[in-house]
Amino acid sequence: MTTGTLALAIVAVILAQLTALALVGYHRRKGMSPDRTSHPDTPLAAGNGPAWDGYRDFVVQRRIMEDAAESICSFYLTPVDGQPLPAFKPGQFLTFKLQIDDPETPPPKTLVRCYSLSDRPRPDYYRVSIKRVLPPAGNPAVPPGRSSNYFHDHVQEGMRLSVKAPSGHFHLMEQEPLPIVLVGGGIGVTPMLSIINYLLQSDSQREIWFFHGLRNSSEHITKEHLESLAKGHPNFHLHTCYSRPGTKDVEGIDYRHRGHVDIKLLRLTLQLKRHQFYVCGPRAMMESLVPALEAWGVATDDIYYEAFGPATLPKHQKPKAQVSKPEMAQPAITVTFSKSGKSLTWNPNAESLLEFTEDNDIEVDSGCRAGSCGSCQTALKSGEVDYSQDPDADVESGHCLLCISKPKSDLTLAA
Ligand SMILES: Cc1cc2nc3c(=O)[nH]c(=O)nc-3n(C[C@H](O)[C@H](O)[C@H](O)COP(=O)(O)OP(=O)(O)OC[C@H]3O[C@@H](n4cnc5c(N)ncnc54)[C@H](O)[C@@H]3O)c2cc1C
Ligand code: FES
Incomplete structure (x- = not known):
């Protein structure tokens, strides 16, 4: 072999290696894994954005009680529009918007709650499994969980539900196939x-x-x-x-x-x-x-972890220790609500901007109270917030999630 052919061979090998590396990089960025390609009925993982915008109508095909105590019920859902079901990343959740019309507590109320998908991605249905939430131990006078009891007592086969696309950052990581x-x-x-x-x-x-x-x-x-x-x-x-x-x-x-x-x-x-x-x-x-x-x-x-929304408890149930810890004297912060026309001094004992907003009778949407559903997303017209945890919902630029944030400086919120 001449020096010229040897050089050409080396260049060819390097080019082949670079092509292989580029392909591996592409597949990693797309979140593909060899596992998925071998099973045609398992569609590819969802990309970064939601699989559909806003809420989509689903129908309950089946409901099955899962345990002897009849406390956990699974609901099998198919889309009303009959279009194929987009895949999701195992571990993600669905967000539901419920209209709860209870004659004892009129008028009808809108509730937003998140429920994890409890089966693998499949082309034919989504499944969620919901535990009936009882009043806190030792406090039977308190009403039981609204959404979970509504699902158990009122959501029957054939009923329609409004569902946001699968989302959430707690999901199987496939890039490194570790144990x-x-x-x-x-x-x-x-x-x-x-x-x-x-x-x-x-x-x-x-x-x-x-x-x-x-x-x-x-x-x-x-x-x-x-x-x-x-x-x-x-x-x-x-x-x-x-x-x-x-x-x-x-x-x-x-x-x-x-x-x-x-x-x-x-x-x-x-x-x-x-x-x-x-x-x-x-x-x-x-x-x-x-x-x-x-x-x-x-x-x-x-370590990946997810809590099912510690903040689903109404704010008054939060442990007192959290509000009484000693804090350094901070300069007063002003929170301005542009739509309501209110300018208020931030209460450093408030758990979050959501709690502060509600305490001051300013109406904002909320759901999970845990940074997951995106319901409390509000435009931030000026100022900065600190998050107590990474938001699970995707937050649009120039917006913040009120339920897991506190003001870092004077703020103006579009609320
Ligand atoms: C990402 C994510 C995934 C989740 N996945 C699942 C899942 O797969 N399955 C599942 O079952 N759940 C799941 N959850 C939890 C679920 O979203 C709800 O939080 C849960 O069903 C409780 O909601 P609820 O409306 O029934 O209860 P709520 O009405 O929010 O009540 C919560 C508690 O507060 C008590 N309470 C109500 N009113 C008062 C009052 N005035 N004073 C004091 N206490 C009161 C209730 O008795 C109850 O114990 C998930 C949550 C998140 C954030
Ligand atoms: S209430 Fe769900 S993200 Fe804030």
């Missing part, structure tokens, strides 16, 4: 079901550990389905934990561990290597487990 650890506590199981069903249906070879925390068999949903997946897929490891087993619940048969899912159990079960963690469950579980994972040495970038 994956899913922790679902209580109704926090729903996004995990979507992730598990998607990965196993796609014949993913990733190691999947699922720690499912619940009280006992009375609220055990999709038990047979999960157990049969564990039998059929050696890479799927199911660890069910009952915190308060019933008298007939047998350890080793009905469930695997007694107690809550905690860091001790994870450390005893998992090998010391890099995993991706996904955590969704009650506030107490999240507040203990997420810091414990970090303290164990798990990189923050490998």
Whole structure:
């Protein structure tokens, strides 16, 4: 081989490598994975924007009670327009707008709530699984959860619902096919079901550990389905934990561990290597487990978590400790509401701009009160806000989410 041919061969090899790298980069940016391409009925993940604008009409095809206690009901939804269902990223949620017409509390009210998709992306239906929310323990005089009880008591097969496109930043990350650890506590199981069903249906070879925390068999949903997946897929490891087993619940048969899912159990079960963690469950579980994972040495970038809206509790129910912590004296901040024509001094004890706005009788839309649904998005005409957490809803430029923000400077809001 002459020096010229050798040089040409080297250039050809370099060009081939650059082309391959460019293709890999393209596929990563598009969020594609080898898992998806091998299953034609699983459409590609949704891109960055919503799959449709605003609300779309869906019809309830089926409803199925999932647990013995009849506290969790699944709703199967298809679009009224008959168009194909756009895919979503397993772990994302739907946002519903409900018109609740209760003769006892007229006039009809609009409620916005988010519910995670509880099955894998499929072309034929979306599924959500909704837990009936009771009054807080020890306070039976308080009304039960409005949306969840409306779903359980009034949303029947054939009924139409207004639904926003799937969204949310808590979803399966496919770029790095690391072993994956899913922790679902209580109704926090729903996004995990979507992730598990998607990965196993796609014949993913990733190691999947699922720690499912619940009280006992009375609220055990999709038990047979999960157990049969564990039998059929050696890479799927199911660890069910009952915190308060019933008298007939047998350890080793009905469930695997007694107690809550905690860091001790994870450390005893998992090998010391890099995993991706996904955590969704009650506030107490999240507040203990997420810091414990970090303290164990798990990189923050490998922990994804979602709370089902701690702020769904009305504002007056928030723990007092949060408003009484000592604060440095701050210069007074003025919040101006341009539509209402009010200029008010910010109350540093307010939990959020949403709470401050409501306290001052200024009407704004709200839903999840957790930065997820986008209902409280308001144009920010001047000034800056600080967010208490990253917004899950996509916020338009020049706008802010009132429910998770506080003013950083004097502000003018278009409200
Ligand atoms: C991203 C996301 C995903 C979610 N996914 C799911 C899911 O898959 N499945 C699911 O079941 N849920 C899910 N949720 C939670 C869901 O959105 C609702 O928050 C939940 O159903 C409760 O709403 P509600 O209208 O029934 O209760 P609300 O009416 O908001 O009431 C909440 C609580 O406040 C109490 N309360 C009501 N009035 C008063 C009062 N005057 N004083 C004191 N207390 C009062 C109620 O008794 C209840 O305990 C998700 C939330 C988010 C943010
Ligand atoms: S109320 Fe849902 S994002 Fe603020």
